[in-house]
Amino acid sequence: MTKKMILAVAMAAPLMIALPAAADGDHRAKAIAVIKKDFQPRGQAGLDRLAEDGVQAICNRTGNKPPDYIEKAMTADQLATVKYPADGKLLGDWKEGEKIAQSGRGFTWTDNPGLPVGGNCYNCHKIAPKETSFGTIGPSLYQFGKLRGNTAETQKYAYSKIWNAKAFNLCSEMPRFGHAGALNEKQVKDLVALLLDPESPVNK
Amino acid sequence: MKQNIIGALCALAVMGGASAQSPKKPVAKPSTKAAAAPAAEEKDAATLEFEKFRAEMEESNPAELFEMKGQEQWKAKRGPKNVSLAESCDLGQGVGKVEGAYVKMPRYFADADAVMDAERRVVWCMVEKQGFKFDDIAKQPFANETFTPDITNLVTYVATHSRNMKIAVPLDDPKVRDAYEVGKEIAAYRAGPYDFSCNTCHGTDGKRIRMQNLPNLSTPAGAIKGVQGWPGYRMTGGVMLTHQWRMGDCFRQQRFPQPKYASDAVAYLLTYMIGTANGQVYKGPGIKR
Numbered sequence: 001m002t003k004k005m006i007l008a009v010a011m012a013a014p015l016m017i018a019l020p021a022a023a024d025g026d027h028r029a030k031a032i033a034v035i036k037k038d039f040q041p042r043g044q045a046g047l048d049r050l051a052e053d054g055v056q057a058i059c060n061r062t063g064n065k066p067p068d069y070i071e072k073a074m075t076a077d078q079l080a081t082v083k084y085p086a087d088g089k090l091l092g093d094w095k096e097g098e099k100i101a102q103s104g105r106g107f108t109w110t111d112n113p114g115l116p117v118g119g120n121c122y123n124c125h126k127i128a129p130k131e132t133s134f135g136t137i138g139p140s141l142y143q144f145g146k147l148r149g150n151t152a153e154t155q156k157y158a159y160s161k162i163w164n165a166k167a168f169n170l171c172s173e174m175p176r177f178g179h180a181g182a183l184n185e186k187q188v189k190d191l192v193a194l195l196l197d198p199e200s201p202v203n204k
Numbered sequence: 205m206k207q208n209i210i211g212a213l214c215a216l217a218v219m220g221g222a223s224a225q226s227p228k229k230p231v232a233k234p235s236t237k238a239a240a241a242p243a244a245e246e247k248d249a250a251t252l253e254f255e256k257f258r259a260e261m262e263e264s265n266p267a268e269l270f271e272m273k274g275q276e277q278w279k280a281k282r283g284p285k286n287v288s289l290a291e292s293c294d295l296g297q298g299v300g301k302v303e304g305a306y307v308k309m310p311r312y313f314a315d316a317d318a319v320m321d322a323e324r325r326v327v328w329c330m331v332e333k334q335g336f337k338f339d340d341i342a343k344q345p346f347a348n349e350t351f352t353p354d355i356t357n358l359v360t361y362v363a364t365h366s367r368n369m370k371i372a373v374p375l376d377d378p379k380v381r382d383a384y385e386v387g388k389e390i391a392a393y394r395a396g397p398y399d400f401s402c403n404t405c406h407g408t409d410g411k412r413i414r415m416q417n418l419p420n421l422s423t424p425a426g427a428i429k430g431v432q433g434w435p436g437y438r439m440t441g442g443v444m445l446t447h448q449w450r451m452g453d454c455f456r457q458q459r460f461p462q463p464k465y466a467s468d469a470v471a472y473l474l475t476y477m478i479g480t481a482n483g484q485v486y487k488g489p490g491i492k493r
Contacts, residue, residue, distance in 0.1 A: 027382075027385040027386050027388070027389045028389045028393075030382075030386045030389070031386045031387075031389030031390045031393060031472075032389075032393070034386060034390065034468050034469050034472060035390060035393060035469060037467075037468070037469075038463055038464045038467035038468055038469035038470070039455075039460065039461045039462060039463055039464065039469065040461060040462050040463075040464055041461050041462075042461055042462040045396075045456075045459065045460060045461040045462070046461060047461055049395060049396040049397065049459065049460060049461055050395055050396075050460070050461065051395065052394070052395055055399070056394045056395055056399055059394055059399075060392065060393060060394055060401075063392070107396075107397050107398065107459040108456050108457060108459055109456055109461065109462060110456065122414065123413045123414055124413065133414045133415045134412075134414065135411070135412045135413040135414050135416075136410070136411050136412045137404075137405065137411050137412075137413065137418075166399075173404050175397070175398035175399055175400075176399065180397040180398065181397070182397065182398075
């Protein structure tokens with residue numbers, strides 16, 4: 001993990017030189033120094049989490065608005081990290097997907113690291129109409145399949161987006177659930193089914 | 205006791221019962237109205253329940269119990285050096301003066317050569333003036349269901365004496381301004397397994413997690429919502445918790461490791477948040493859901 005981060009940062013470094021001078025590099029440098037000094041590991045949340053990987057570094061240094069050429073190059077890199085199921089089947093069980101979408105558990109210092117991690121989906125998205133307690137940080141996904149069609153292409157997009165949201169929008173607010181090791185292939189497939197299966201309440 | 209009601213109402217607004225704020229919000233667009241309506245009703249029930257609780261608490265805001273304890277502890281000779289904070293601790297308004305001190309922190313303290321929020325300053329006084337050991341205080345700095353640390357009582361006492369006063373963090377002091385700018389960068393720093401920063405949730409207007417409204421900390425109106433009601437008595441678990449605790453809980457949900465107690469990182473973040481709320485009225489310790 002750390003090695004990967006160092007690599008990513010090293011790769012990002014030459015790009016950064018070409019970036020327009022940040023408005024507040026001095027305060028940001030101080031902020032990073034303070035963060036490095038003033039946090040302590042707790043539970044599963046170790047200090048390695050404070051390091052920026054390449055994507056985070058670019059987004060942090062550009063106020064989440066990287067120049068187009070970086071956006072293009074790095075989203076392509078992120079897309080290349082997506083792992084698809086060997087059998088090529090991307091549509092799982094929407095009922096399981098609903099359970100994963102409901103759960104916000106996982107990755108905090110009070111979470112048991114042995115337990116499965118939730119998808120946190122309803123925290124930010126409207127999805128199935130029955131769940132009225134939904135957040136608004138992300139767009140509504142209600143009728144996602146009905147509007148986009150349950151095609152092979154849409155399935156691949158939904159799977160890839162959930163696996164690594166930064167493959168489509170480099171500084172998206174959405175976590176990279178597969179890439180971060182939060183959700184596995186089966187869980188992502190189940191979420192794809194929640195969004196696209198014609199039987200899912202999302203598309204009723 | 206009218207003040208208590210106001211405080212509790214503010215706490216309600218901060219905790220963001222969606223319905224608590226909904227009257228001020230534009231009506232939902234027709235397309236989402238059908239789905240949003242039942243949620244609003246549900247939330248109304250929860251809000252009513254909370255208001256009932258608040259009404260019951262009206263005559264005895266639980267925060268007052270902690271404030272009273274804090275007052276005793278502020279005035280008592282304590283610690284290895286056997287001195288009181290009242291005769292030794294300068295919160296920026298003169299030794300022992302608590303009136304209006306809370307709303308004028310964080311500020312720079314030359315004797316500590318540091319920018320300090322209220323809690324960090326009281327801890328500094330306990331260590332430097334009374335001789336308590338920092339590590340002993342930092343071992344269990346926040347309340348749980350069976351234990352409330354002295355520092356929580358003391359901060360509640362200090363905060364009470366800024367009730368209904370305007371927030372006035374001295375941002376014209378270059379050291380405070382610098383802390384503010386660094387705090388602003390800490391709020392923007394994305395890292396961790398989910399790429400979250402403070403601003404992921406608290407950087408734009410009108411967002412929610414589930415039904416919880418998220419204050420936008422980059423505006424005065426949003427920032428005051430993040431300040432209001434702290435320290436606060438939390439109904440869940442029945443514990444009195446401070447603004448420092450709240451910062452730590454945000455980092456927990458951000459999937460970050462834990463900020464060290466009474467550290468620069470927390471003081472700078474609070475300088476950014478409270479400084480952004482400058483000019484807004486602080487209503488005193490509150491009640492939280």
